[in-house]
Amino acid sequence: MDNKLIGACIFGQSGGPTAVINSSAYGVIRTALDAPEITNVYGAAHGIVGVLNDELYDLGKEDAHELKLLMNTPSSELGSCRYKIKEESELKRIHEIFEKYDVRYFFYNGGNDSMDTCQKVSDYLERVGYECRVVGVPKTIDNDLVGTDHCPGFGSAAKFIATTVAEVYKDVHVYDTGMITVIEVMGRHAGWLTGAAALAGQNGAYAPDFVYLPEVPFETEAFLQNVKKTYEAKKNCLVAVSEGICHHDGTFVAEAKISGTDGFGHAQLGGLAARLAQAAREGTGAKVRGIELSLLQRCAAHLASQTDIDEAFLAGKSAVECALAGHTGKMICFTRESAGGKYKCGIAYEPLSVCANKEKKVPRKWINDAGTYVTQDFIDYALPLIQGENGRLVENGLPRFARLKKVRAVV
């Protein structure tokens, strides 16, 4: 079989940004630029929206050094979108654009929704007999993609969270008067990132006292009892909670009132961490503080794990290699090979259908029975992913991100 397919490629980014999604971009772009079969490398402005709008950048016109700086530039450099394809007319339009630019390779970098987009594009093009190879590149700090051992973006967010928890631990233990601190971590449906807070304990006694994941129903009374008991014993209590913790009935705690502790009877503007901290104050009289890690946990490229950066690049590079080898309708997945106990990341191709529209949660057995902490299995899983200090470029004492020209593509 001659797998050679000559034509242009489009690369797009979709969903929430991460600290390393641009490393995957560089993996795709660099490999594609170097591939003889690929005639032009186009970047879609704001993912599939840029394809629909015929807004493409000619990435062959970029400076090689600036492109390489994508390795340490956070967020989606080409712009992102949250756009779900709903109608056949959209797929027809995409096909039209692909014809116009003679696009034979489509690489899409995102989470489970983006894999759904990939799947639809791939299915449609096959149906209409337009030859084009479609490969998905995984990305999400949430680490909830099915089919892959872990996701590019998770390791860096986990490293930021663990480092920050260790630093905050030091900070809140400074006064003899004590403190109750609640740190709110991203991850609406899966607790991978919140669990990463426990990694803070690896180099000393800086771990949080409790870690609440969305996989286990949250019981406000038990939470308050735990915090109170710990505060009374240690004069301090540090808790990490997922933004996605839910009551038994499935409603988000973030959207509900902390019963009995505020009497306002309407939605609060304050974040979950602030409200849980306030609730914990009642009955303890402790000084409290709620901290929301907010966007910082997904864009802190300055603290990105080199393992994650390298693997994100590898995922992008592998996507191009996968397509060049003749595959289509696949997502790049990571496997874990633990030869002699040493972590090693491998590559596999999984059908997009395995990955699209699903969520991988933290296994219940990796959470303790009480639902208040992760187990050693979780630590062993996550710790290798935060290894390696990145060698980002710093100028003026500040990060030096890539500066692309973004020259509009013309045919």
Place this chain on the structure above:
Amino acid sequence: MDNKLIGACIFGQSGGPTAVINSSAYGVIRTALDAPEITNVYGAAHGIVGVLNDELYDLGKEDAHELKLLMNTPSSELGSCRYKIKEESELKRIHEIFEKYDVRYFFYNGGNDSMDTCQKVSDYLERVGYECRVVGVPKTIDNDLVGTDHCPGFGSAAKFIATTVAEVYKDVHVYDTGMITVIEVMGRHAGWLTGAAALAGQNGAYAPDFVYLPEVPFETEAFLQNVKKTYEAKKNCLVAVSEGICHHDGTFVAEAKISGTDGFGHAQLGGLAARLAQAAREGTGAKVRGIELSLLQRCAAHLASQTDIDEAFLAGKSAVECALAGHTGKMICFTRESAGGKYKCGIAYEPLSVCANKEKKVPRKWINDAGTYVTQDFIDYALPLIQGENGRLVENGLPRFARLKKVRAVV
């Protein structure tokens, strides 16, 4: 004059922690341990409270390597306090403890309240004829101490803020749907830290659109107009505000209602950033986000400026040298020598009375007329202080902080 004074020293830390206060600790401890005149080096647990409670650590018993790791360990390692001396009996007690341990040197590391403590101790001991040399070591992320060009701790917090603003800028500009983002920065009375957000623009177009300092009265309507106009023009607006911004009548915006935009009529749990962002949503319909940098800006040792670390160490070392040279009742101050346009930090001794209980604000002329941004003079002042990447020790992909034994002192 023979300046030789033989005896023990006590070192204590007070006030809010910083990323580099322990570098000053190491500067004092290392220099004192090496000084033949100083017989014993004691650390006070929780600052002056540890002196009053006779709770001292014998720092001569610590491992030299662990002590050195203080250079990259955030927060006050010996514990801190917020304690103001109010009564003569307390000074008498301090004198008693000093007699007990034959303390002839007292080094106190903190902000303007701590300098007040230094002053009182110094005055009292002089009055009762007990020979002891008292020297203050400055510390505050707020950068508001009088008598010194800048304060240890400020440069690192400024570097964290500027880096984070650049990263968040990248993140919030990713969607074509746009966003209004408000970032809340510490500094209740002085806007040095909030001004540092503007440094994010030094390596590219990542600066916030507006920077609101507490030095200029905050006008809610003008703020909303500015944000709205910018959002309409750019589909995006990024604002940094000080937690300490005040209305014309001097009341904190953080404590007031955003008039007309919430109708709740009672104190809000939500932070200032979230509330300003919500207010900005009215009339724009924009997606909004409020981010509070919270404790992260003062404990992020992983991003501490090496300039700041080195200077913090120098301040501690200089305090011991100052005392050994026969001085007392002084605070170590930084001078700025700009030989040939190149930044250089020098050391001066100022009387404690010059520094205690005062606040240095950002000069009005370093803020634009509209009160919405800092000037180039501010940038030129702050930029040298965030230079230098620190060479902290990392183990397991996580910071390796100092682990002291904290052996209780006995005589």
